[in-house]
Amino acid sequence: MxxxxxxxxxxxxxxxxxxxxxxxxxxxxxxxxxxxDRRTPAVQAIDLGVEIEANSQLSKKFGDSAHIVVVSFNQKVLLIGEAKDDTIKTQA
The missing domain is CATH 1.20.5 (Single alpha-helices involved in coiled-coils or other helix-helix interfaces)
Known part of the structure; x- marks a missing residue:
């Protein structure tokens, strides 16, 4: 035992x-x-928050019509992805 x-x-x-x-x-x-990373931890946190919020909003708005990834660096945003038509690209 x-x-x-x-x-x-x-x-x-x-x-x-x-x-x-x-x-x-x-x-x-x-x-x-x-x-x-040369950014301060505060800026890194802000960038992460921007990415999460923007990805969430874009996913809600466009669903399967577009695949868009948001990248934020020093509070500047880059949108990467593909959309079914130009109107979706313009709206994003």
């Missing part, structure tokens, strides 16, 4: 460690991305 308890504890501990590895690597990648 004691051996079973130890085995279960070891498995649970190993599962917890695997999650830690993912978090550590994710944190390192995220930190490196912020450090490598």
């Amino acid at each position: 004691m051996r079973l308890v130890k085995t279960v504890c070891a498995v649970l501990f190993a599962l917890q460690l695997s999650a830690c590895g993912v978090l550590v690597v994710g944190g390192m990648v995220g930190g490196a991305t912020i450090l490598a």
Whole structure:
């Protein structure tokens, strides 16, 4: 019985460690991305917010009629994608 308890504890501990590895690597990648970018963290956050909001609005407005991706850098926006016709391109 004691051996079973130890085995279960070891498995649970190993599962917890695997999650830690993912978090550590994710944190390192995220930190490196912020450090490598010349923009301030505040501007990066604003750009991310602009991208999320614009992508959401464009998706709601055009649905399957267009595939548009919004990229924001230093609060300047670039629209990339394809649309079924020129009116959709103009509206976007």
